[in-house]
Amino acid sequence: MRIVHRTLLLVLVVVLVGLAWYQPLDQLAVAHSEAGLKRALAAFATARGLNAVISVIQGTEVTGGAFVNVTLALGQVLDPVNDLIEQFAKLMLVVSVVFGVQLLLMQMGATWLVSLLLTVLLVGWAWLKLRQGAAPPWVGRLLMALLIVRFLVPVVAITSELSHRVFMADKYAASQQAIELSTAELGALGSGTGSSTPWWDLREKLGEKIEELKRDAERVVSHVIDLIVVFVAQTIVLPLLVLLGVWWGWRAISTPGWGGRRPVDGETPSGV
Numbered sequence: 001m002r003i004v005h006r007t008l009l010l011v012l013v014v015v016l017v018g019l020a021w022y023q024p025l026d027q028l029a030v031a032h033s034e035a036g037l038k039r040a041l042a043a044f045a046t047a048r049g050l051n052a053v054i055s056v057i058q059g060t061e062v063t064g065g066a067f068v069n070v071t072l073a074l075g076q077v078l079d080p081v082n083d084l085i086e087q088f089a090k091l092m093l094v095v096s097v098v099f100g101v102q103l104l105l106m107q108m109g110a111t112w113l114v115s116l117l118l119t120v121l122l123v124g125w126a127w128l129k130l131r132q133g134a135a136p137p138w139v140g141r142l143l144m145a146l147l148i149v150r151f152l153v154p155v156v157a158i159t160s161e162l163s164h165r166v167f168m169a170d171k172y173a174a175s176q177q178a179i180e181l182s183t184a185e186l187g188a189l190g191s192g193t194g195s196s197t198p199w200w201d202l203r204e205k206l207g208e209k210i211e212e213l214k215r216d217a218e219r220v221v222s223h224v225i226d227l228i229v230v231f232v233a234q235t236i237v238l239p240l241l242v243l244l245g246v247w248w249g250w251r252a253i254s255t256p257g258w259g260g261r262r263p264v265d266g267e268t269p270s271g272v
Helices: 002-020 023-058 072-107 112-132 135-189 199-253
Strands: none
Touching: 002 112, 002 135, 023 072, 023 135, 023 199, 072 135, 072 199, 112 135, 135 199
16 A cells, blocks of 8 residues: 555656646636636626616606606615625626736746746655655645645636536526616616606506516526626635645645655654
8 A cells, every 4th residue: 555655646746747837737727717807807897887777767857747746766676786786796896806816826826937946846845755754844835835826726717617617607698698688678767767757647657667677676686696606606615625625635645654654663753
């Protein structure tokens, strides 16, 4: 079993060193992050447009003729939706920043200097593991930091984008299109509320418009929640799962004695 561990350790080091200098991996990860950034910015723009339309409706006045002037805030029906849209726009801005940070970290990790330092540390760490059974703690910490910058961020970008395409692309497209359609419908609805209306038709027309607003509001809320789920899963849940998996794997191979010389009785391992 010790031979198997040593072989796996050597194979792991060789693979990581090769990937550290493999540029197509970086190009693929950058393309995936840019695609996510474009979707987040599109959702942010849609949210701001819907927020503007709702604000116009909230300021709409309905006039009931020469003798009866009734000022009614039809937009009050959309107050809860407007609050949700504002929070959604803020979330999309944060998501856009997350994708931007991903791109920056990948650009930093793809430099030759990081690849060179990672190669040296990997070879030194593996040699200490094979010779002494463990490496000094500072070596393990520095190596882990470089692995995160060089590999974890690209892996997260690729994994989240592939998951989006397989599981979330249809929901995103449907929700984004539905919100854009609701924005257009609400805009058309709001544009017709400022005209003069005879007082005897005011109550009936006002009731119809309120019902239309309620139906549009329900649709908007449902699709906004779907988009929130998609982006939270892509930028928070999946990266945390990947990070947890990497951490478990690192803890496993960093166990003193794994893949290296078994410490003799009374000997204290030097670290991880």
